[in-house]
Amino acid sequence: GQVNLCSNLRAIGIHRDGGFAEYLALPQKQAFVLPAGLNPLHGAFCEPLGCCLHGVDLAGxxxxxxxxxxxxxxxxxxxxxxxxxxxxxxxxxxxxxxxxxxxxxxxxxxxxxxxxxxxxxxxxxxxxxxxxxxxxxxxxxxxxxxxxxxxxxxxxxxxxxxxxxxxxxxxxxxxxxxxxxxxxxxxxxSFLNPYTHRRAAELIASGTIEIDRLISRQVSLEEAPAVIANPPAPGEVKVLVVPRRG
Incomplete structure (x- = not known):
């Protein structure tokens, strides 16, 4: 079904604690095994790429x-x-x-x-x-x-x-x-990314989608609140929060 349109949808990071933590408990059906060898930093792009895939699917x-x-x-x-x-x-x-x-x-x-x-x-x-x-x-x-x-x-x-x-x-x-x-x-x-995470991961792992040039910088969990509270610096595209970075 159209799970992204469910009236009981509970979004991680909105209705419950999200991913800005070292560890996270979440429903098993929302966990995806990343392809072997995929850079975890690249894996962080599965969510936004999945959203874009849904939009492109709708566009035809x-x-x-x-x-x-x-x-x-x-x-x-x-x-x-x-x-x-x-x-x-x-x-x-x-x-x-x-x-x-x-x-x-x-x-x-x-x-x-x-x-x-x-x-x-x-x-x-x-x-x-x-x-x-x-x-x-x-x-x-x-x-x-x-x-x-x-x-x-x-x-x-x-x-x-x-x-x-x-x-x-x-x-x-x-x-x-x-x-x-x-x-x-x-x-x-185009709302969220229903059933597109796996396709997104495969596109990234294969190198079909360029990711490295979209990563502007990496910050620690401690630095994250200040980054989120302020507008992006000129030229920035994506800032990644990396636990234990320091």
Whole structure:
């Protein structure tokens, strides 16, 4: 069934103590044996990659598809790689930080855009944009109102929008229902990572997904509260908490 949509869902790290500890008790069905030889630091990416896999599964990317990824954090950069593997031939990533744009191009984005330097809608879907009329699939991976609103204007008629980013509860975004109706847009939410952990682990263990370049730095458990309480440093993608590091 759709376990991620269960009304009794109890998420580790939200409803019960999570993984920022040396030891953790959890239900057996939520424990996965990592492939032999997999670097444990890489294994930490099974959860976010599993979330991205679920979103890409929902999107139904076909060979030759055009894709926009909004947001250049770890979710956006993993989604770029999965879109390439799914057969997308045009992959456009929009993010403010130049270092993340450069990394995205190394990981498979065919072009990147700085949303502070150009109007994203015109630059991508405008009459003289990169893909006039819009793309087949848009992944919203930033979790902010601005990109949620942009996502529906970047998809072509009959296109698909997948909301992967976690927008704070209570935030409202504006859209025009007639536009969704008239252009037959498919807007999907992608929540958690049901049944995708094992696939994620296999993709990482095989080297198919680049992980090392997504790890910006490692910190100890003692350093974790300060890291979590502050915004990422410029250029940071993912900070890993490693017990007994020191």
């Amino acid at each position: 990317i076909k060979p030759g598809s055009s894709v926009v990824v909004l947001g250049g954090g770890v979710i956006g950069l993993l989604t770029v790689q999965l879109a390439r593997l799914a057969g997308a031939t045009t992959i456009i990533l929009s993010t403010r930080q130049a270092s993340r744009r450069a990394l995205a191009e190394d990981l498979g984005a065919t072009v990147t855009i700085d949303p502070t330097a150009a109007d994203v809608i015109d630059a991508i879907a405008g009459p003289v944009g990169l893909v006039p009329g819009g793309v087949d699939v848009v992944f919203e991976c930033a979790g902010v109102r601005e990109t949620v609103e942009q996502s529906m204007r970047l998809a072509r008629a009959g296109g698909t929008v997948v909301i992967v980013g976690v927008t704070p509860q209570g935030v409202k975004a504006e859209f025009e229902p007639f536009d969704l109706l008239f252009r037959e847009l498919k807007v999907l939410g």
